[in-house]
Amino acid sequence: MKVNLKIWRQAGPDAPGKLVDYTVENVDPSQSFLEMLDSLNEQLVKKGEVPVAFESDCREGICGNCGLVINGIAHGEKGGCTTCEIRMRQYKEGDTITVEPFRAKAFPLIKDLVVNRSAFDRIMSKGGYVAVNAGSAQDANSQLIHRDLAEEAMDAAACIGCGACVAACPNASASLFVGAKISQFTWLPQGQIERSTRAKKMVTQMDSEGFGDCSNHAECEAVCPKEISIANISRMRREFTKSLFARN
Amino acid sequence: MTKKPTLDAKIPEGAIDEKWTKHKFNMKLVNPANKRKHDVIVVGSGLAGASAAASLGELGYNVKCFCIQDSPRRAHSVAAQGGINAAKNYQNDGDSVHRLFYDTVKGGDFRSREANVHRLAEVSNSIIDQCVAQGVPFAREYGGTLSNRSFGGAQVSRTFYARGQTGQQLLLGAYGSLMRQVDEGTVEMFPRREMLDLVVVDGKARGIIVRNLVSGELEEYAADAVLLCTGGYSTVFYLSTNAVNCNPTAAWRCYKKGAHFANPCFTQIHPTCIPRFGETQSKLTLMSESLRNDGRVWVPKRKGDDRKPIDIPEAERDYYLETKYPAFGNLVPRDIASRNAEDVCKQGRGVGPTGYAVYLDFAEAINRLGKDVIASRYGNLFAMYHEITGDDPYETPMMIYPAPHYTMGGLWVDYNLMTTIEGLFALGEANFSDHGANRLGASALMQGLADGYFVIPYTLGNYLATEKPAPVNTNAPEFTEARKQVSQNIKDLMNIKGKTTADEIHRQLGDIMIDKVGMSRSEAGLKEALEKIPEIRKKFYEDLCIPGDASDYNKELEKAARVADFLELGELMARDALERKESCGGHFRVESQDEEGEAKRDDENFCHGAVWKYNGEGKEPERLIEELHYEHVLPSNRSYK
Numbered sequence: 001m002k003v004n005l006k007i008w009r010q011a012g013p014d015a016p017g018k019l020v021d022y023t024v025e026n027v028d029p030s031q032s033f034l035e036m037l038d039s040l041n042e043q044l045v046k047k048g049e050v051p052v053a054f055e056s057d058c059r060e061g062i063c064g065n066c067g068l069v070i071n072g073i074a075h076g077e078k079g080g081c082t083t084c085e086i087r088m089r090q091y092k093e094g095d096t097i098t099v100e101p102f103r104a105k106a107f108p109l110i111k112d113l114v115v116n117r118s119a120f121d122r123i124m125s126k127g128g129y130v131a132v133n134a135g136s137a138q139d140a141n142s143q144l145i146h147r148d149l150a151e152e153a154m155d156a157a158a159c160i161g162c163g164a165c166v167a168a169c170p171n172a173s174a175s176l177f178v179g180a181k182i183s184q185f186t187w188l189p190q191g192q193i194e195r196s197t198r199a200k201k202m203v204t205q206m207d208s209e210g211f212g213d214c215s216n217h218a219e220c221e222a223v224c225p226k227e228i229s230i231a232n233i234s235r236m237r238r239e240f241t242k243s244l245f246a247r248n
Numbered sequence: 249m250t251k252k253p254t255l256d257a258k259i260p261e262g263a264i265d266e267k268w269t270k271h272k273f274n275m276k277l278v279n280p281a282n283k284r285k286h287d288v289i290v291v292g293s294g295l296a297g298a299s300a301a302a303s304l305g306e307l308g309y310n311v312k313c314f315c316i317q318d319s320p321r322r323a324h325s326v327a328a329q330g331g332i333n334a335a336k337n338y339q340n341d342g343d344s345v346h347r348l349f350y351d352t353v354k355g356g357d358f359r360s361r362e363a364n365v366h367r368l369a370e371v372s373n374s375i376i377d378q379c380v381a382q383g384v385p386f387a388r389e390y391g392g393t394l395s396n397r398s399f400g401g402a403q404v405s406r407t408f409y410a411r412g413q414t415g416q417q418l419l420l421g422a423y424g425s426l427m428r429q430v431d432e433g434t435v436e437m438f439p440r441r442e443m444l445d446l447v448v449v450d451g452k453a454r455g456i457i458v459r460n461l462v463s464g465e466l467e468e469y470a471a472d473a474v475l476l477c478t479g480g481y482s483t484v485f486y487l488s489t490n491a492v493n494c495n496p497t498a499a500w501r502c503y504k505k506g507a508h509f510a511n512p513c514f515t516q517i518h519p520t521c522i523p524r525f526g527e528t529q530s531k532l533t534l535m536s537e538s539l540r541n542d543g544r545v546w547v548p549k550r551k552g553d554d555r556k557p558i559d560i561p562e563a564e565r566d567y568y569l570e571t572k573y574p575a576f577g578n579l580v581p582r583d584i585a586s587r588n589a590e591d592v593c594k595q596g597r598g599v600g601p602t603g604y605a606v607y608l609d610f611a612e613a614i615n616r617l618g619k620d621v622i623a624s625r626y627g628n629l630f631a632m633y634h635e636i637t638g639d640d641p642y643e644t645p646m647m648i649y650p651a652p653h654y655t656m657g658g659l660w661v662d663y664n665l666m667t668t669i670e671g672l673f674a675l676g677e678a679n680f681s682d683h684g685a686n687r688l689g690a691s692a693l694m695q696g697l698a699d700g701y702f703v704i705p706y707t708l709g710n711y712l713a714t715e716k717p718a719p720v721n722t723n724a725p726e727f728t729e730a731r732k733q734v735s736q737n738i739k740d741l742m743n744i745k746g747k748t749t750a751d752e753i754h755r756q757l758g759d760i761m762i763d764k765v766g767m768s769r770s771e772a773g774l775k776e777a778l779e780k781i782p783e784i785r786k787k788f789y790e791d792l793c794i795p796g797d798a799s800d801y802n803k804e805l806e807k808a809a810r811v812a813d814f815l816e817l818g819e820l821m822a823r824d825a826l827e828r829k830e831s832c833g834g835h836f837r838v839e840s841q842d843e844e845g846e847a848k849r850d851d852e853n854f855c856h857g858a859v860w861k862y863n864g865e866g867k868e869p870e871r872l873i874e875e876l877h878y879e880h881v882l883p884s885n886r887s888y889k
Contacts, residue, residue, distance in 0.1 A: 012800075030525035030637065038751075039528050045749045045804060050796045053803060055318070057491040059531045062416055063322040081635075089638055110462055111801045118439065121319050125431040129424025130383045134303040134701040135374070137381035141338060144392030153385040154410060157417060161321055190383040 001027050003088075004096040005040065007052055013109050019098065029089035033076070034059065034066060036088050037099075053112040059084040061225060064160030067167065068113055069100040074164035074223040082162060082225040102167035106174070106210040117163050119209040120177060126205040127198035128181045130190045143189055153187040156180045158226040165220035171212025176220040178206050179236035180228050186239060196246035199239035255508075255859055255874040258662040259363040264880050265345070268367040271663075272706055276713035283308035284434075286712050287471040289456055291443045291498055293320030295415075295693055296676025297477030298422035299700025305429030307705055312469055313426065314438045314458060316493055321423045324479060324491040325696060328415025329536060331399055331407035332379075332693040334372040339396050343404040345369045351402060352691060353881040356656075356684020357833035357849065359511070359857070362880060363663060364681045371702040372694055376408055378701055382421035386410050400537065400689025401581065407690045412536070412628065418693055422700070441467070442806065443498040444734045446474060446505045446672065449726045452717060453672035457727070457734050461806065464799035466731055468722040472712055473671045475704065476502060477696075480655035480677040482515065484814045484821065485766070486758025487524060488652035489534040495810040496817055499659055499678050507667040508859045508872065510680035511657035512817065513825035516687055516834045517767050518653035519585035522636055523605035527755075532651035533636060535629050537689065540578045540585070542613035542622065543646065545569050547606050551596040557607055557645045568592055581886075583686060583767075583834050583847075586650035590767045593649075600647045609645035650767060654692060656683040656834065657824075660859045660874070664707035665699060668861075671717065673708065675699035680857065685833025738798050741808050746791030750807040753788045757781065757811070757818055765822050770838045774826040778819060785815040820860060820869065827871055830854045851883050 002025050010017030024040045031039070034056050041051035056066035061082040068083045070076035076086050091097065099113065107115040157180070165176035182199055185191025191198070214233050221230045260271040278286065286309050290301040293315040301313040315323060335348040348369040353360060380386065380394070386408050387395040399407035410417040429435040440461040447455035447468070455470040481496035482488035503509045520539055521532045546567045548560055568588060570577045578585075589606045592598060599605050614622050619642060623630070630641045637647070659667050659674040661681055666673050676696035683691065764777035788811065794804045831840040831847035832854070840848045856873040863869055 028526055028528065031528055032530070035528050035530050038530055042749055042751060045793060045795055046747065048793070048795050051804060053801055057317060057322055057493050058324065058327045059492060060327060060533050062327050062413065063317075063324070063491060064326075065317060065322050085635070087636065087638070114801065117318055121321075121427060121430075121437070121439075124321075124424065125427040129421075129428045130381065131428060132378070132381040132425075133306040134299070134378055134425075134705065137374070137377035140336070140376045140380040141393050143380075145388055146392055147388045147390050150385050150388040153383070154417075157385050157410075157420065158413065160326075160416070161319065184385065185383055188383050188385065190381060 001029070001093040003027055003036070003091055004094070006096065006098045007113070008100040009052065009112055010109060012111060027088050029087070031088045032059065032084060033070070033086040033088065034084050053114050055114050056084050061085045062160060064162040067102045067162045067164055069102060069167055071098050074102060074167040075225055079222065080225060080227055082160070085225070102163050104166045104172035104211070106172065107163060107166060117161070119211070120161050120163065120174070122209065123174065123178060123202055123205045124181070126201040127194065128202065130185065131194060145189060149187045153184045156183040156187070156228065156232055159228055160226060162225060164223045164225060166211065168219040168223040169212065170217055170219065171215055173214045174206050174209070174211040175214035175233045175236060176224065176228060176230065178202050179232035182239055183232040183235045186235060195239065196243040199236065200243040203236065203240045254872045255660065256662070257361060257874055258664060259361070260663065264362065264366050267363055268370055275706055275710035278709045278713045280308060284310055286310060287312065288708065289469055289471040289474045290314070290477060291456065291475065292323065292477035292479065292678070293423070293426065294323035294325035294477060294479060294676065295419055295422055295696030296678070296700045297323065297475070298419065298426045299697050300475055300477060300675055300704050301435050302422060302425035302429050303701050303705045304708065305432065305434035308434065311429070311435040312438060312471065313435055314441045314443060314456070316440065316442045316461065318439055320426055320437060320439065321420060323419065324494050325419045325693070326416045327491065328693055329412045329534070331397065331409035331414045331690040332375070332418060333399070333406050333688070333690045334376045334408060334694065335369050335406060336373055336376060338394060339405045341404045343406050347404065348372060348406065350881050352682070352688060353684070353878070354884070355686055355688040357686050357886070358684065358851070358855065358878060358883040359514070359832055359876065360684030361681050361876060362878060367703070368682050368695060368698050371698045374702055375694060375697045379418055379421050382424060384410060384417045384421045401579065402688070415693060418697065422697070443478070444501060444809070445730045446502045446669070447726050447730045448505050448669060449720055449724055452670045452715070454717070454720045455722065455727060457730050462801050464797070464802060466734055468727045468731055470720050470722045470727070472717040473673065473708060475708070476659065476672065476674045476678050477676050477700070478678045480658065481817060482652040482655055484757070484818050485652040485761045486754050487529060487532050487762070489518060489521060489532055492531055495813070497810050497813045499674070500813040500817055502659060502667065502669065502672060504862050505669065506862065507669045507672055508660040508861050509657070509820065510660035510857045510859045510874070511685070511824065512821045512860065513765070513828060513835050514656035514685050514833065515652055516582065516654040516656060517586045517650045519582050519589060519650045520608070520648050521651035522633065523600050523647050523649035524602060526601065534651065534653065535633065535648070537582070539608060539626060539629060539646070542625065543578065543608040543610050544612055545578050545585070545589070545606055545608055547592045547597040547599060549597070553597070557599070557609070566592070566597070583836065587767045587836055589650055605647040605649045607645035608648045610641060611645070614642065652762070652766070654687055656680065656685060656687055660857070664710065665703060666707070666711065670715070671711065673704060675704060685835055738805065738809070741792060741805065741812070742794055742798050744789065744792040746793050748787065748791040749793055750804060750811045753784060753792070754807070754811045754814065756784050757814055760784070761818050761821070765818070765825055768836045768838055769825045771826065774822050777822040778826070781815060781819045781822065788812065788815060823869070824858055824860065828854055828858060846887070849883070849885070855883070
């Protein structure tokens with residue numbers, strides 16, 4: 001089949017950008033969305049033109065590297081999956097598909113569809129861990145953890161850090177990302193010692209990176225490829241508020 | 249054996265279960281106040297790299313960590329699904345350090361180093377302790393204890409797991425520790441950098457040249473030691489289960505600087521992957537091997553039978569694994585399942601659009617157990633398969649085909665994980681030492697973290713304390729020279745200005761690699777590969793096309809530089825496979841099989857690691873050996889009949 005594309009092209013962070021029209025013929029319904037873009041790029045390269053810059057790595061929905069806004073929706077209309085998991089069989093002959101980068105002030109654009117998400121790393125560096133040095137751990141079974149709590153923690157820990165939540169949010173808030181990490185450790189006994197400082201430092205870092213605040217639109221949950229619940233945002237807010245009254 | 253070993257693995261003296269403990273005591277330590285005076289470069293941020301960088305930062309070293317992704321959290325370790333082994337014996341089912349050691353040596357088909365494997369089994373328990381302490385949400389029982397499962401045919405339940413995302417959770421644990429050290433200032437993180445050369449000064453690894461993948465600029469970094477944690481090379485086959493950016497470039501450039509490469513032909517091909525649909529496929533998706541517990545593998549008996557599977561009567565189906573291996577049936581080990589699938593497809597009995605697929609049929613299991621039971625066991629996998637292929641496995645058989653998955657070969661390292669270049673260490677999948685000719689399921693994550701958390705913090709300290717590397721900075725002529733060379737290589741690639749894309753060349757190489765250096769290898773096929781690969785390389789250097797600019801974000805240039813290395817590594821793999829005239833583990837030489845068509849090892853002549861030494865451009869590499877000795881696990885033959 002044939003699809004028409006409108007792709008955001010921008011040579012660099014300071015260059016002007018615009019949507020450019022392309023057509024890809026012979027699209028195989030079994031192709032993934034990114035393989036369809038590969039085909040487009042191969043055509044462009046063979047013509048000596050600069051291909052469309054986009055990112056991807058694992059191509060099975062776990063590394064969080066890919067991320068495109070497709071027809072206005074982060075990771076596309078299907079929902080519950082990453083961009084790389086979208087198959088072309090969900091489109092039909094002659095469809096026009098608009099492809100744009102994840103836009104946010106805190107995700108500066110690098111080129112075309114590639115943005116810089118290092119802000120997430122900096123937030124993580126402020127408390128997205130349990131401070132335990134290698135070698136100092138006790139026996140793994142010496143601390144029992146209720147199965148339900150481990151499952152809740154796992155639900156939150158499933159975040160792949162793709163940034164779709166930010167791209168979808170009208171305020172470009174990173175609350176779902178931060179809330180998920182704070183929640184994971186809130187559920188677990190290992191996370192208790194640093195519970196308060198973690199919430200305080202991660203939220204402060206999020207704010208200083210230029211992400212907006214959450215105003216309960218829930219767009220983040222709707223686009224999250226791992227279907228992480230916005231309940232994590234409420235938990236983050238509670239943890240942050242409590243941290244203001246905590247001793248450490 | 250009359251051949252003399254030419255490489256010394258520096259295995260400590262003493263009983264097997266005391267070697268590591270004694271060695272730890274005998275190694276020299278770096279004074280705490282002196283650690284911060286040592287710069288250490290870590291290349292790669294997967295399980296091995298992140299755990300090493302974090303642990304060395306915790307100790308107080310001055311660490312610089314590099315990765316090609318935008319964030320260290322995206323390294324390909326993230327995609328490991330199954331789990332991680334440890335000898336905890338929490339299930340009281342007879343596991344022990346010795347049994348994990350035994351299973352791993354045997355599973356590696358007697359081509360790994362006993363002392364290394366024993367150490368791996370010893371530290372396996374500390375890994376689980378460490379990861380749980382980090383808040384990794386492993387699966388648990390109702391009583392709150394950790395849950396285990398049996399994995400990959402092991403007779404004990406020693407695999408710890410976090411749903412189907414164990415690699416992701418372990419990596420996030422290591423990444424968290426890494427980012428904590430970044431915040432503490434002991435580790436500096438350099439994302440979006442690709443290592444393009446190693447800088448050797450006075451015979452010692454003293455730095456690296458990287459390309460900044462955003463600006464295109466070349467950057468130089470100096471250190472007292474370099475740790476290579478850059479993963480494997482399955483992407484040499486073009487299509488594999490690896491992420492599309494996985495590549496052996498850093499390891500290959502080290503090989504060309506004097507680090508020997510061991511057992512390049514030892515690759516693992518996973519039997520249960522979704523088959524390719526056509527030319528534009530970019531990667532293959534792995535599905536859990538557990539599917540073989542209830543699915544029956546078959547192909548039509550008749551060549552070219554293109555009826556729908558449902559229209560092919562029982563009598564005209566060939567359940568070839570059940571017939572050939574009545575004892576194990578569909579549960580034969582990975583290499584046997586893979587090889588047999590390839591065989592039937594090459595006979596013209598493969599199915600699907602390309603003819604390179606076999607059925608994995610659940611109809612019988614659904615009839616016997618009901619759809620609900622099958623859904624509870626494999627619901628997620630069936631949904632994933634349905635999503636990718638458009639076929640519903642509840643209604644029609646799945647199609648599967650093997651795909652390259654893991655490489656046991658890698659840079660040769662001694663017991664201390666040091667390569668043949670002093671000060672250059674290789675960790676995780678990038679080295680060769682622990683898995684022999686075949687890796688067991690759930691052992692890759694274990695090895696990556698063992699090397700990073702619990703081995704390198706000791707052996708690196710010993711190296712630094714013993715060698716006391718002289719100060720060096722990037723003004724040294726060796727840095728200028730290396731940078732000049734890298735810059736020239738890039739210019740040469742950009743200047744070809746031909747008509748063929750890097751991917752096209754890569755696909756051509758991949759076709760040859762999977763056909764001739766894949767699941768089964770013959771002398772004629774390997775010789776053919778050795779003729780064809782140079783032809784493809786010639787085309788690459790004559791007709792490559794890279795649009796755009798080298799001083800910019802340029803994916804085509806990244807790909808081309810890697811393909812240049814794939815073309816050389818592919819040749820070395822074929823050469824290694826040709827020289828190893830035996831079958832062992834994942835390496836099957838058709839000339840070396842018994843009357844029943846099973847792999848035949850040749851311990852008389854090949855009980856060694858083949859270690860390749862680079863001899864310069866256009867010259868034949870030299871095959872050295874590291875002789876292997878088995879004192880605790882005596883070589884035996886596998887039988888699955």
